[in-house]
Amino acid sequence: MTAQSERQNAVEHHDTDAHDAHDDSGSHHGSFKDYLIGFVLAAVLTAIPFWIVIYDVFRNPMVGAVVILIFAFVQIVVHMVYFLHLNSKSEGGWTVLALIFTSILVVITLAGSLWVMSHLDSNMMPMSPDQMRSMP
């Protein structure tokens, strides 16, 4: 919470505080506490998906898949914040901007490919496993 308010302050006093914001970039390398919090969070966020899959926690595999994807997303954010020390003021906001742009491209690439190709797949001629085995 305090970090957020600091960030807001930095944004509000962008011009005057620009130097201060960069001078405490010593802390943008992170403290041991930061790494420890990140490590514990990452370990928990890794352990739960493995537990879900190995012990078949959810009856419906689709529910399990959605849950572990959410865990993966949260863990990626944790890594970005605690290990890569990403915040809205590093490099004057350009790193976050590049990240948002990349994320959009990644989502378009992934969702677009899966969507288009699944339609293409369901429009293909069906093939039995026997026919498949005799494929060249």
Place this chain on the structure above:
Amino acid sequence: MTAHSGTAFTEIEATPNAEATAEPEAPVFYVTEEHGHAEGSTMLGFWIYLMSDSLIFAVLFATYGVLSRNYAAGPSPADLFDLPLIALNTSLLLFSSITYGVAMLEVEKRRMGLTLFWLGVTGLFGLGFLGIELYEFHHLIEEGAGPDRSAFLSAFFALVGTHGLHVTFGIVWLVTLMFQLPKHGFIPENRRRLLCLGMFWHFLDVIWIGVFTFVYLMGVLLA
């Protein structure tokens, strides 16, 4: 540059008009960004490299996603993947991330011995990760589940292999810095290199989150 061309232009023209007389008062540029922060642009540039690298991985993930059900009557992820082994691999990479963080904290304190120690530990975790991955690949190929078996396995080896290749180059970079660091000390160049390698290393851990979730866990879950 503009000042030079401007003067050359006035010499050739030799007819001082209003624009030519205004020329000597070249525009003054104020550098609003702070000085002496040269590594700033390098870090941003390296970050943009990492973003472009994640596009490579996005395409490989998309390829895997499209082909992941095309077994060609061969083995499926549930037949092949050994999740406890992957969990071990994941924890090795996670440990290497935090030991690299600790090494960076020792760099801040300018303690050479401990920095090298934690970089070495990071490298060993990285080597452990690579060793397990190579063991897994070897095991799969021995079982006849090599990249030539099915489209699913081709995409799997391409994606996981590319990540493993990145880790390999990360270790080469790490070893290089472990020689450069004692030789030149904590000079700004070395600290910049360490920061870049740190971003690279943590970034590989981020990609691995996608790999173990999307490839291994969802592969076993939905197979």
